[in-house]
Amino acid sequence: MTVRRAWEVRENDTATTWCDVRLRFDDGAGVDLLAAVCQGCVSVEEVRARPALSLDDLAALADWIEGPLLEACAGAAGAPGGPAGDGSPDRRHARPARPPGVEGRRLVAGEYLAAQRAGRDPVLAVMSATGHSRRRSLRLIAGARDAGFLAPRHARR
Secondary structure, eight states, rough: OOEEEEEEEEEEEEEEEEEEEEEETTTOOOOEEEEEEETTTTEEEEEEEESOOOOOHHHHHHHHHHHHHHHHHHHHOOOSTTTTTSOOOSSSSSSOOOOOOOHHHHHHHHHHHHHHHHHOOHHHHHHHHHHOOOHHHHHHHHHHHHHTTTSSSSSSO
């Protein structure tokens, strides 16, 4: 993976750095993207891939490039060293720890069902509990369904 700082914009006390990222794989596949880094956050602005990426691959791509992008561009963008300002690494979002595998699916199902019983939006409850986006939360809910912790979405005929 190669990262090249394209340009930087400073406004007041913050700076945003745009970076060109190029990924090349042994099989000839490649991904080119433009990402913005500001205050420890990464935003993917544009993606071009050959062959095209599936939605799952696109979601995985964002998580995969986040660390190297922050290392390469965050210093230039004047991002704080960490939430405490002590130089520790900063994460894009402060997410509660969620156990992996079956225990994580059980936790997602528990949040979903508790919200349903309370008359709240279960997807928003999972988003809040995990700190993930709506799309990622829906994928976690689907995983909990596949594991048998939640009833099927629709009755099959």
